[in-house]
Amino acid sequence: MMLEIFHYEYGISAIDSGYIRPRHAAIHFVVDAGRVAIVDTGTNDSLPRVEAALEAMGLAADNVDYVILTHVHLDHAGGAGSLMRAFPGAKLVVHPRGARHMADPSKLVAGAAAVYGSSEVRRMYGEVLPIPAERIIEAPHETVIRLGNRELLCLDTPGHARHHICIVDRSANAIFSGDTFGLSYRELDTDGRQFVFPTTTPVQFDPVALHASIDLLMSFHPRVMYLTHFSELRDLELHAAELHRQIDAHVAIARREARPGSDRHARIRANLAHLLVNEVERFGCRLGPAEVLKLWESDIELNAQGLDIWLDTSAK
Numbered sequence: 001m002m003l004e005i006f007h008y009e010y011g012i013s014a015i016d017s018g019y020i021r022p023r024h025a026a027i028h029f030v031v032d033a034g035r036v037a038i039v040d041t042g043t044n045d046s047l048p049r050v051e052a053a054l055e056a057m058g059l060a061a062d063n064v065d066y067v068i069l070t071h072v073h074l075d076h077a078g079g080a081g082s083l084m085r086a087f088p089g090a091k092l093v094v095h096p097r098g099a100r101h102m103a104d105p106s107k108l109v110a111g112a113a114a115v116y117g118s119s120e121v122r123r124m125y126g127e128v129l130p131i132p133a134e135r136i137i138e139a140p141h142e143t144v145i146r147l148g149n150r151e152l153l154c155l156d157t158p159g160h161a162r163h164h165i166c167i168v169d170r171s172a173n174a175i176f177s178g179d180t181f182g183l184s185y186r187e188l189d190t191d192g193r194q195f196v197f198p199t200t201t202p203v204q205f206d207p208v209a210l211h212a213s214i215d216l217l218m219s220f221h222p223r224v225m226y227l228t229h230f231s232e233l234r235d236l237e238l239h240a241a242e243l244h245r246q247i248d249a250h251v252a253i254a255r256r257e258a259r260p261g262s263d264r265h266a267r268i269r270a271n272l273a274h275l276l277v278n279e280v281e282r283f284g285c286r287l288g289p290a291e292v293l294k295l296w297e298s299d300i301e302l303n304a305q306g307l308d309i310w311l312d313t314s315a316k
Contacts, residue, residue: 067092092191160199
């Protein structure tokens with residue numbers, strides 16, 4: 001297997017999980033004193049990549065102490081059961097709201113099927129395996145996980161999902177942000193600068209909570225964020241401001257298109273595509289609109305679905 005490993009400072013590295021397309025979703029590794037924490041898992045298909053990465057780093061299954069999930073959406077957690085079977089000494093760390101779904105993933109799979117369709121969920125994720133409850137560590141706000149000689153601090157960060165945690169690595173002055181700090185695909189990097197865009201994926205998008213979670217992360221004054229989509233992000237003060245502005249732009253689109261009708265979702269999606277193209281052009285990226293929209297096709301669809309659901313739930 002040809003596997004690219006992205007090596008960063010302070011014992012942190014990442015691989016491509018193999019989900020959807022190259023460099024769409026990352027799996028991160030934290031290594032300290034020979035002990036390993038894996039942050040997010042991709043799908044079942046990611047396991048051979050994880051095992052190959054560990055072997056390339058001179059590590060084995062019994063070096064893995066933790067598998068940490070930022071949240072239980074299946075592109076982040078679908079492979080957790082497979083990894084836990086492969087690493088029998090590891091504990092799973094997850095938000096308390098997500099723990100029951102890892103022990104019994106049936107409702108999680110049903111929720112994904114409601115978004116994607118049952119056949120597509122089976123194709124993308126295969127069988128999502130349950131994890132014994134005794135191997136699961138629930139991580140409420142400010143839970144500390146000790147890995148080797150360092151501590152990892154888990155923060156409750158709702159907004160993208162109510163079961164979302166971000167992990168602060170104070171030794172590296174870095175945060176593993178899952179989806180809370182948006183999406184940043186490397187194809188859009190321009191003149192050493194990185195483009196970021198928020199994710200409003202269904203079904204628990206909450207703009208007020210997401211703004212607050214971004215502010216909480218920034219209160220730690222991190223040097224870098226490690227995003228699941230996709231990996232190392234720098235210039236964080238700039239990106240935080242951009243995310244706040246763009247979250248408000250998403251909400252404005254949803255409210256503008258809130259009138260009922262069978263075409264509401266399509267209207268929101270078209271407006272989001274227009275927003276993305278304009279933001280990328282404003283950023284100065286050299287990719288054309290068609291290339292940009294192809295890269296972000298699934299994200300724009302999911303963002304539109306999330307806003308559609310938010311409109312319905314916030315009106316109650």
